[in-house]
Amino acid sequence: MRRRRKRRSRQPSLELCPAQLEARVRKLWEAFKNKDKASLSAILDGGFRQFEEGLSAFGDKKTEVNAVDDFELIRYALSDFTVKSIGPNAALVTYIAQYEGKSGGETTKGHSVFGEVWIRSGNEWKDLYMQETYVK
Numbered sequence: 001m002r003r004r005r006k007r008r009s010r011q012p013s014l015e016l017c018p019a020q021l022e023a024r025v026r027k028l029w030e031a032f033k034n035k036d037k038a039s040l041s042a043i044l045d046g047g048f049r050q051f052e053e054g055l056s057a058f059g060d061k062k063t064e065v066n067a068v069d070d071f072e073l074i075r076y077a078l079s080d081f082t083v084k085s086i087g088p089n090a091a092l093v094t095y096i097a098q099y100e101g102k103s104g105g106e107t108t109k110g111h112s113v114f115g116e117v118w119i120r121s122g123n124e125w126k127d128l129y130m131q132e133t134y135v136k
Helices: 018-033 037-043 061-069
Strands: 044-052 072-087 090-103 106-121 124-134
Touching: 018 037, 018 072, 018 090, 018 106, 018 124, 037 044, 037 061, 044 061
Parallel strands: 044 124
Antiparallel strands: 072 090, 090 106, 106 124
């Protein structure tokens, strides 16, 4: 009797890669800075939601993509990334952002902690949820 060998799957590894997720976050910020709605939309999951301090309601993907029309991101610096697996295809990404931008002719500066939930969709990571908390 011959034993059948198991075929190795040719699917990509589903291991969590912190560097890959950090790169996706940075790509999201660059897309926002460059007002690249197509790239921004491609990075955000269809069910994307966000909540920022000072607001009274959740924003969705459409709100975030269109925010580039109202806010000009001039410069930013991202640091202190942590990536934790929260499931086989999900990760919690936290980091600190310092940024400067313009809205309505006024320049604003921000120093915030971001918490984001990213999910794997096919071979790509997409941002499902974003929470910004101001650092005082």
